[in-house]
Amino acid sequence: MALVHPSARLVDAGSGAVLSGDALTAAIAMRVEALAQLQSGVVFARFPNDVESVLRYLAGWQALRPMALIDPGLPAATLADLVERFEPALVTGVIGSPPPGYRVVDDALLGPLWERIARPAHEPHPALGVLLATSGSTGNPKFVRLSREAITANATAIAEALHIAPEELAPTNLSLFYSYGMSVLNSHLTAGAGVLVQSHSLLERPFWEDLARYEATSLAAVPYQYEMLRRLRFDPAKYPRLRTLTQAGGRLRTELVTDFHARMQTVDGRMFVMYGQTEAGPRMTTLPSARLPEKLGSVGPAIPGGRLSVKLEDGSETSQPGITGEVIYRGPNVMMGYAERAADLSLGDEQGGALVTGDLGWLDEDGYLFISGRLKRFGKVFGVRLNLDDVEKLLRDRGPVAAVSGDDKIVIWAEDAEDDVRREMASELAEKLNLHWSGFDVRNIDSLPLLASGKVDYRALEKAI
Structure with missing residues (x-):
């Protein structure tokens, strides 16, 4: 061969x-x-x-x-x-x-x-x-x-x-x-x-x-x-x-x-x-x-x-x-x-x-x-099961983001996101998914951690919660 x-x-x-x-x-x-x-x-x-x-x-x-x-x-x-x-x-x-x-x-x-x-x-x-x-x-x-x-x-x-x-x-x-x-x-x-x-x-x-x-x-x-x-x-x-x-x-x-x-x-x-x-x-x-x-x-x-x-x-x-x-x-x-x-x-x-x-x-x-x-990329907000990939897609026009599962909430890491932008993102998700905004914790990060493959290191983000 x-x-x-x-x-x-x-x-x-x-x-x-x-x-x-x-x-x-x-x-x-x-x-x-x-x-x-x-x-x-x-x-x-x-x-x-x-x-x-x-x-x-x-x-x-x-x-x-x-x-x-x-x-x-x-x-x-x-x-x-x-x-x-x-x-x-x-x-x-x-x-x-x-x-x-x-x-x-x-x-x-x-x-x-x-x-x-x-x-x-x-x-x-x-x-x-x-x-x-x-x-x-x-x-x-x-x-x-x-x-x-x-x-x-x-x-x-x-x-x-x-x-x-x-x-x-x-x-x-x-x-x-x-x-x-x-x-x-x-x-x-x-x-x-x-x-x-x-x-x-x-x-x-x-x-x-x-x-x-x-x-x-x-x-x-x-x-x-x-x-x-x-x-x-x-x-x-x-x-x-x-x-x-x-x-x-x-x-x-x-x-x-x-x-x-x-x-x-x-x-x-x-x-x-x-x-x-x-x-x-x-x-x-x-x-x-x-x-x-x-x-x-x-x-x-x-x-x-x-x-x-x-x-x-x-x-x-x-x-x-x-x-x-x-x-x-x-x-x-x-x-x-x-x-x-x-x-x-x-x-x-x-x-x-x-x-x-x-x-x-x-x-x-x-x-x-x-x-x-992704079959296993899911989180829950107030008991509602959400696909984390779908959550990310809803926010992709706002730049690089990554969603991970928290304690009955979704944590979204967003690059270079000011306070008002993070509030807007949480409200946007709440409106589109018909859930209360408090179920979405949007956090700022200078740059998303990456694996050697160039993919987002979700494990590192989960550990940072």
Whole structure:
């Protein structure tokens, strides 16, 4: 299952160096050989956005070593807990003293790493390819177990759905340990295209300088970043080669979908809205740019090889148009299951290619999916059950907001909201939902806390109540 097409290339934004063809193949092969000299088993790869980290990931893939893609900013205590629970053979990109049972190895190609002294007690399943954490740097993360087939199937399907051509060049503005960032990397390498490896965010000037200097052709972003792009007055005409925008990682306001689609249309460009979950490796749908205006609000049909249905309250499933239920996705990219400890890494496929998403939605007559909310995102006000996603949608024209459940009330965090604005927001919700305003506690926050994925960190907001 090749992940790197012969024409794929890596461009180092810092040095301008390009790795492609035989040079890229050789660079990966040397790291494969280095891995072969070390303890066998799962590799925990701390994964900053740099070329060396990408080469280690690709070497692990070629060496048939399952790779856990780890946030390099993960707190030391959380990393230590993961190492203790999962007993990886290697931990790359590390600093400091190793935990008990590990020794430090400073490899010329792989860099500093921790190597497990004793052979791991549990052999990973031979189909296992990638492990991705489910909850960023908070809580007690568990891993999504993705097979090699799931990774390659999804990369191929995304490349087909987005029409990624060999001349394309995508920047790594998203974290590569995050499923969306990983999918941008995988889909472009699979399609024989280029990846501009850089570490700056959309809010940093060097990012835009690199985008122009290397003539990047696409940009992937999550909803919060599109809010920032509008504030930055993003103009695609400034970047003659940038002709594709993609959006995933949560619901983007319809107003902004229309806005950015129109901006791209002025330069004969494309805007794609996508939907996915880490558990699907990660993409499940893509809304074709050409059909965006007529299907506004949809996240598109299933990607090639996938199938959608909705589950009703009686447990039955249907693909009939207009019926709302819990979204079910089936496809070769669905995870094998979760892992909470080392023994789980030996398990086979527990999903059978089916993913119960936890999202509510419905299909139209063309099989296009419309997401209406999150099944578990509910709160109560005076005994009335409210969908928190719906509460947020009612206030989206007032800027970034996030709703969480309080004690028989809904707490809404709003960025840079003065006292009078907060009172207006509470009154607006009360009127629209026919409830007393005291059930809505609107609070000011300088900026909403975000996970590495760019999604709102609701757990942090709940803890702040």
